[in-house]
Amino acid sequence: MASTLDSRRPQMFPRLEPAEIDRIRRFGEPQRYAAGDRVYQAGETAPGMLLVLEGRLAITRRDVRDGQRLIVEHGPGEFSGELGQLSGARALVDGEAVTDIEALLIRPERLRALLIAEAELGERIMRALILRRVGLIEDGAGPVIVGRAQHADVLRLQSFLGRNGHPHQHLDPDVDEEARALIERFHLVEEELPIVLCPTGEFMRNPTEAALARCVGLTTRLDPDHVYDMAVVGAGPAGLAAAVYGASEGLSVLVLDTRSFGGQAGASARIENYLGFPTGITGMALMGRAYSQAQKFGAEMAIPTGALSLEDSPQACRGRFRLTLSEDETAAAKAVVVASGARYRRLDVPGMDRFEGASVHYWASPLEAKLCAGQEVLLVGGGNSAGQAAVYLASQVRKVTVLVRAQGLEASMSRYLIDRLTALPNVELAVRSEVTALDGQGGSLERVTWRNVDSGAETTRDIRHLFLFIGAEPNTHWLTGCEVALDNRGFIRTDEAVDGPCSGAGMSRACLPLETSRRGVFAIGDVRSGSIKRVAAAVGEGAQVVAAVHAYLAEQQAAQQ
Template sequence: MLIPPISCAANTNRQQSNRHASFPVFGQEIVTRLMELGVVEIFEPGAFLFLRGARDVDMFVVVDGEIEIIEKIGQMTGNTFAVLGRGQFTGELDLLDSRRTLFDCRAITRSRILRINRSMLRQIIRSEIEIADLVMQACMGRRSDIVRDASGGVTLIGHKHSADTIRLLRFLTRNGHPYTMLDPSTNADANSLIHSFDFQQAHLPVVLLGDQTVLRNPSTALLSDELGLTDVSDRTTVYDVAIIGAGPAGLAAAVYAASEGLSTVVIEGNTPGGQAGTSSRIENYLGFPTGVSGQELSDRSLAQAQKFGARFAISRDVVTMRREKNIYALHLEDGEPVTSRTVVIATGARYQKLNLPNYERFEYQGIHYAATAMEAGLCLNQEVVVVGAGNSAGQAALFLSQTSKCVHLLIRGERLETTMSNYLIQRILSSRRISLRVRSEIVRMDGEDCLQEVTWRDNAIGKIESRAISNVFVMIGARPRTQGFCHDLAVDAKGFIMTGGAVASESLFGTNLEAVFAVGDVRSGSVKRVASAVGEGSVVVSDIHKYLASTKKADSAYSVPARGVVPAYMPAVMQALPQGF
C-alpha cells in the first residue's frame, strides 16, 4: 500500500541520532559483498518495507535512497525514530530472534533496497567478523536508545505499589523491553485510558500493546509470548544441549556451546540474568574497571548467545524431565516438550526469606529481592532497610543511598569484614546516608495494603525501634532453585545438586543422571560468585562434547566440530562472494 511521502528533511536531533554509533554505515566494499548474498528490491515513496508487530523481519540495507523508521501510536503514525540513508541498515535485537518488531519502516524517496533474509543473515554474522561487529553494535545501541526513550513500547497502567504491577514492571525492565508506566493515582492520562477502555479497578494492571491489544493482569508467560520473547516455536528440533536457567552460568554455557557449533536452547523461568542480573553494580568483575550493572552484563551475554544461534524460551518453567532412547524431553508449563541430547541445570539460587508474620503478604508490596533503578524509583527520598551482610547487600545499600533519604543496613553479626569485600565496606562506612546497624534484626512488619512500618531489635542491648518504612530489601543466604523436575537428582542437605565424585561422575559437573550436568550457584560446593558461575558454564561445554562424542555411533546426527573445520553453510556463502575476496 502506498501513502503520500512525507518530507525527508531531518531535524537536528534526528541527524545527531543517525550519526550515533547505533547507526553505523556499511562501506561500499561491504555493500558490494552483501549484494551477492541478498536480493535488491525497489520501493516507491511511501511504500512499507515492514510493519510493527511482524516477526522474523529480514534486514534491509539502503543501496540508494532514504527510508524512515516510524513509531506507530495506535492506528496513527507517530514520531520518526530514524532516517536511514545509503549504506545503513534496519533492525535491532529483533534481528537475533523472533521477537516482534517495534516500528514501521517505509521509503521516503524511491529507493533501491538490499534484502538479506534471516537465514543468510545468521550465516553472515557467524562468518563475517567485520559485518557481525557492526550489526551487533547497532542492535545493542538501538535497543538501548529505544528503552531510554520508551519508543515503540507497551503502556502499563497500574498502581506502582501493586504486587502485580511491580511484577510486570520487573519483567519488562529485565527483558529490556520499552514501556510507559501510568499510575492512575497520580496520572490523568491513565484515568482517561481507563474510562476509554471501560476498565475496572479489578482489571488493573493492564498492558496495552502497540496494536491496541489489551492484556488484563497478564501472566509473565502470556506477556512474553505476546512480545515474541520466546523463540522455540519449533518443538520438533532435537537440540544438542538444553540449558535450564539464564543466569551467568547458563548464559556462559549458551555462548560457548552455540559458538562451538552445538544446537542450543535456553529455558528461563522468569527473566535472563539470574540473581546477578539484579545487581546495580558489580565492580570486581574482571575486565570492567569502572564496574558493570547486572542488567548490562545479562543483556550483552544474551545477545552474544543469540549471535551464535542459541534459542531462548523466556518465562517458561520446566515441569518434568524424562529420558527415552538417549533423548531428554523437557515438558514446559504449556505442555509442549523441548527435546535434547544433554541437559545443563543452571537454575541458580534465590535469597532466603525472613521468618516473620505478614512476610508473604508484603512480598513485592514493600519487600524486594533486587535493588535496580526500578526499585529505587519506588522509594525516592524515603528511608529504606537493607537486610544482609554480603556483597549483594552492600551494593544495594550504596546504590539506594544515591536516591533514598537514609538506608538502614541491618546485619546480625558484629562486623562486615568476614562476609563483604573491603572496597564496599569502606564506602559504606564513609557514606552519610547509610546507617550500619550491627547485631540487629527485623522483628515485625506492619501495614494495610502495602508495607508501612518496620520494627527491628538491637540484640546487643535489647532496644526495639519502629520506623515508617515502606521498602525493605532482603539479601540474605541462598536457597537452591531446584524445581520439581529435579526430584531424581542427588542433592546435599541444603538442596544443592551434587556433582562429580560425590555421585561417581567422571565429570566435575556431572550429576547422578547420565547426560545431565549442573553448574553455577545451584551446584553443591560451587563458589557463589559471578566469575565462578561464568567459568563453570564455559567449562562444562567440553564435558558435553566428550559425552556426545562417546555416543555419536548411536546417534550419527552429531559429530564433534574440529577446530578449523569450515561450517556446513560456508561453501554456499563463499561461492556467492566476489572473486578475490
C-alpha cells in the first residue's frame, strides 16, 4: 500500500505562486539563515511555519541510531511545518539551511489568523499540515517505545500516543535489532522495560501518560494569570464541538481531558450513520478533524490534563470559576462547560484487573486488532459501539463471539448493524449469557467462561482477548461538593430538569439552555441527564451551548456595569 508521502506528495508539499506569497507577507516576519544553520530541532519548540523565499531548507528526521534521513527539501515558494505548528508544539523533525535562506516566519498565532483570513489559500496550507502529520505517523517519527508487543504497558503507551494523533515508533526486542541495540546502549534489564526514547534524547522507564506527554511536549503549564471565557472539561464530540464553535465566535477557550481527544467516539472502528459521511468514517478520523479544527480557531488544548475540582474563584480573580488541575496548577474561567462524558463499565468478575491492558480492552482500534489477528475473541455488549467493533474485528480475526444478557440485539442496536453482523460468517451471537470466569497467567488471558442465565449451561473457550462494550457511568466524581445537581443515576441535570432556580453568587434565575443548577456551569453530551447517546446529538449540544454561554457572559458583563 502506497504511503501518504508517495500518493499525495503534491498536496503535502505545494509550491505557492508569487501572488499567494504576497498575500501571506502581512502575517510573517522576515528571517535570514546562513548555510548550515540549524533552523529548528526535534524536541524543541518549533518557531512556526517557515515560507522559503530564497534558498533551500532540508527537513530530516533522526533514527534510533542517531542517523539523519531526508524527508523533503523545501525550495522557494515552499513552506515547512506540520499540524503541531498551529499550537506551537515541539518539532518532530530537524530543519537545516542547505544554502543561505531568506524566508517568512509565520508564528502559530499568525498562522491561525492566516488560515481564517485567507480561506482558499488557508485550505491548501491546512491540508498540507494535516497530511504531513499523517506522513510522520506512518513513518514512525517522534518518541520510540521499546518493549515486547504484548506487554500491557507497551499497549498503554502506544494507545495513548495513537489516540492523541502523535507520531511514534514501537520496537520489539524479540524481532527488532534496533531495540536490542538500545537496550544494550542504556544497560537495561528485562524488568525495566518498556522504555521511551524521546526526540530530545531523554529516555524514561515505563512512564505515566502525564510524564510521557510532558516529555514529547503534548502538555505545557497553563498561564496562571489568564482568564478564559470558557473552560471545556472533556474533549469528546460534545466538548470539541463547543471548542470549535466557541473559538470561532471569538471566545477564549480552554479544553481539558484526562486522556485524549475523541472520547468514546474516537474509539469507534467506523461510524456509518453520521450525517454527511455515507461511506462511513472512523471515530479517530472524525475526532481528529474536529481537534485540528478547534486548534485552527485558537482553542487551547491541555491533554492529558484533568479537572480535579470546580469552585468559585477568589474575589481577586477576574474569572468566576477556578478549576484545580493538580496540586500546583489551576485554571480560571468565566464559564465552565462540563463535557466529561462517561467512564467505561467493568465486568464484576474476580481477577479481571490482572488482564486489563494486555488482554481486556475497552475499544477496538488497529492496535488491538493487530494483537488478535487470526484468533478467536469475545466481545461483550449489544449497543451500536459493540456492533461497530464486532464488524471491524470480524475483518481482522478468525472468529468473534458477541455475548449479551438480552434475548437479542433489536432493543439496543441499529438495524443496519444487526443485518451486517448476521451476514458475517465468523460472528456468533450468545444471548442471555454473562461472563463468569477469566483464567490465565502472567497478565495474559488464556480462557474465558460464560454461563447462560436461563439454562445455567457453561461454556469455556480458549480466548486471549476480551472486548468490553457494556456501557458507561457518568464521569461526575470530580464535581463532588460543588453544588451541581445530579439525577438518581449520577448524570447532570440541566435547564428544565433542574429542580428549582439556577443560583450562584448571591442571585438566582431560571436556567439557560443546557445550564446546570449552578449559574455559569453548563453540561453537554453523555454526562448530561436525558441526553441522546449519539455522536450527532453530542455535536449539536456542543454548538447549542455556545449560544447559552454568550448569553451568560453578556449577563455577567451587564451586572458589572
